Amino acid sequence: MSALPRRREGRGHFLSLEGVDGAGKSTQIRLLAAALRAAGHEVLTTREPGGSPGAEEIRRLLVEGEGRRWSAETEVLLFTAARRDHLERTILPALARGALVLSDRFADSTRVYQGLARPDLAAEIERLHAAFIAREPDLTVLIDMDPALALARGRARGGAEQRFEGRGAAFQTALRAGFLALAAAHPGRIRTIDGARPEGEVAADILALVGRALA
Ligand code: TYD
16 A cells, blocks of 8 residues: 555545446445555545436436336436536535545446447437536546456346346447447546456556556
8 A cells, every 4th residue: 555645635536447247346446445545545436327316316217127218318318417416416526625536437338338229329428428527537447357257247246226237248248349449549548457357456456557647
């Protein structure tokens, strides 16, 4: 932990973690938050869809119910509405007080998931983002993993939020390719980590990346 720079007053950092379902983002966020707190940072962990009371209500509309509950267009609007509330109520206030914000998913998930479901909506997704969000994380860590492995881990968790997780291996394989393409297009912001290793090794790599970003 001593390699990590100490917190600087008044300057927040916004980090997101991305990856296919089951890639281990929530575990890694927990480990990263613990390491950063031990180095003296104020850390806020949050997630999308969700992360504020209003956005968590929108999350329930998105992740529960029938697969065809919403059109692709409505789904993009709901994710963007949730993100706007999350940004206004949770992320920006935390950054303003100098906290480190770690978000499990952010706008890259909409680009990849909704962009994959409907490639013709990609330009509209970017327009909505520019109009209502207009903010990228300072650093995005993509946890890359064979979707078969990630899917097996996801299934083991179960639960009510099945809407997005029953779409099968081909979709997950395409998602992985979508995330890797996005990372290649934004090499400065998005850094890819091999997630198919013991979680301690993955955590050490992520901590090293974040340490460099904070330096
Ligand atoms: P999440 O809770 O991160 O699921 P998991 O822990 O399985 O990764 O996200 C719920 C689902 O919502 C997930 O399948 C990804 C999807 N999603 C989108 O399709 N678009 C988005 O913009 C976001 C944030 C999530």
